Amino acid sequence: MEHVELLAPAGNLSKAKTAILYGANAVYIGGQSFSLRSRASNFSLDQIAELCTFAHEHHSKVHVTVNIIPHSDDLQGLDDYLRALNDAGIDAIISASPTIITHALHMDGRQFEVHISTQRSILNSAAVRFWKRQGVERVVLGRETNLDSIEAICAQDIMPIEVFIHGGMCISYSGRCVLSNHMTDRDANRGGCAQSCRWKYELFDEQNEKISRDETPYSMSSRDLQAAKYIERLIHAGVASLKIEGRMKSDYYLAVVVGAYRRLIDAIESGQTITQEFLAEISAELARAENRPAGPGFYNGLPDQNVQLYRRHDESVTQEYIGYVLEEPRDGWMKIQVKNHFEAGTPVELFGPGIAPYPQTIDEIQTLDGLPKSVCSHPMEIVRIRWNQPARPGSMIRKQRLSMPDKPETEAKDGSCGKPNPPRG
Ligand code: SF4
Structure with a gap:
């Protein structure tokens, strides 16, 4: 093969x-x-x-x-x-x-x-x-x-x-969408897409009466x-x-x-x-x-409403990535660059090139001068943490988490937003 x-x-x-x-x-x-x-x-x-x-x-x-x-x-x-x-x-x-x-x-x-x-x-x-x-x-x-x-x-x-x-x-079809061009004058085919499909929309008739019946605005996010x-x-x-x-x-x-x-x-x-x-x-x-x-x-064919995000625009920003390993552990301490807030006692896991994720708890933190520290809240700051397992420069440390919750899609109530996609020409 x-x-x-x-x-x-x-x-x-x-x-x-x-x-x-x-x-x-x-x-x-x-x-x-x-x-x-x-x-x-x-x-x-x-x-x-x-x-x-x-x-x-x-x-x-x-x-x-x-x-x-x-x-x-x-x-x-x-x-x-x-x-x-x-x-x-x-x-x-x-x-x-x-x-x-x-x-x-x-x-x-x-x-x-x-x-x-x-x-x-x-x-x-x-x-x-x-x-x-x-x-x-x-x-x-x-x-x-x-x-x-x-x-x-x-x-x-x-x-x-x-x-x-x-x-x-x-x-829309990749490379065939002019929504952004029309709504913001930013050309999607010249690198300027404003992701207009993911904005929130309401539907109005020609008399300017709102005809979308849901409280939640409609979006076309995929x-x-x-x-x-x-x-x-x-x-x-x-x-x-x-x-x-x-x-x-x-x-x-x-x-x-x-x-x-x-x-x-x-x-x-x-x-x-x-x-x-x-x-x-x-x-x-x-x-x-x-x-x-x-x-x-599209791997199973035309996506229906269950594989789109109609009515939703929630994009969670994860702050679980807390440290970038700068040096291998030496004498039980490892130098890292802080990426997001964490405290002594935080259960974390480390992964890296060729290293599958494994867990550890950060018991102690020190400044580079050897002073004890309980909280790291400044991204880019360089500190030392207690570490007793293998790691390589370039490895990453993140907070432990079981899995990302995937909220169920909102049920369509009025039929207008919940119908399967129409055929595309
Ligand atoms: S991201 Fe949305 S607005 Fe941008 S080209 Fe794709 S479908 Fe169109």
Whole structure:
């Protein structure tokens, strides 16, 4: 069996290195030109070169998004930028623009692959074949492709296929939504999406009479994708790359999500039987990083109201990540950087690259001068904590928690918001 690639997002150099150390085979990043997620802290060319060196030393790869849908004015400097990416040592670009793709494919001395972005909404094998004829080396399928279709496309072995397995979903077709453009003048296809679908709405008739009957305003928020239980089928189907969404996400999110999928993929590829208990453990671990309830996305077909978040906009912010390990424990003490408030006596667990989560209680805290401390409430402060188990620099400490509560979806009372989705054209 070919090893599948676990592909993680990264909004800056620190996050990219975290993703690689926690098990990503490749990271995708935005450069400072021609990239969506204009608010993500995108990489300079020097940072891209530094990341390529780090990634290649760790047998990992770097994909760069060049995925705006450009207007004519946006194209200035494109060839110089592609050459600079080539010189920096990147492994692939991800693009949706035929103009950008054509320029890349015809570039002299090109060392990187050209991958077609999910923004192109490729959902069938004929579309994959079309892009193969153009000369591209990989297709990222639209998030709207269901599991049966993914298997059918992979069975034709046209070219390597990449699919999303985790992260935020559009309530609309990815790359086909102009809600944000219309409501805020921020172009979703040029990195400016204001997530207008997740706002709260009321319905009014032409006389300006409110016709939505519920107290709770209507929203079109989508559950995030969590595909742990489909990974085995995706790997056996021959998918080349499993992609995590979220270039705006934190180091903690990346460590948890990449680490959990790494464990699952390694278990599958080593021939281990994947039990329901093991899958439940992986899902519980993934839930530690989620700030929104998750679901299967389109893997089982068109999502109905049970896998969307109509009427809900609650996004919990977790503050359970409390410390980043700076040095290995020495003489029973370990130096950490504080991330969130904690006190002496807090039951925590530590996890790290190659270290599965294990519990301990922080009995004592000291300043670097050796003075006792009972509370840490200043993020970025460096302190020492009593620690008597193995840890490595880069490991993370979080408060113990059993699982993230997933509130049940509100029952539809008036039928208007609770009906299954209408067919999409
Ligand atoms: S408004 Fe919502 S559905 Fe539309 S592009 Fe933005 S996140 Fe996606």
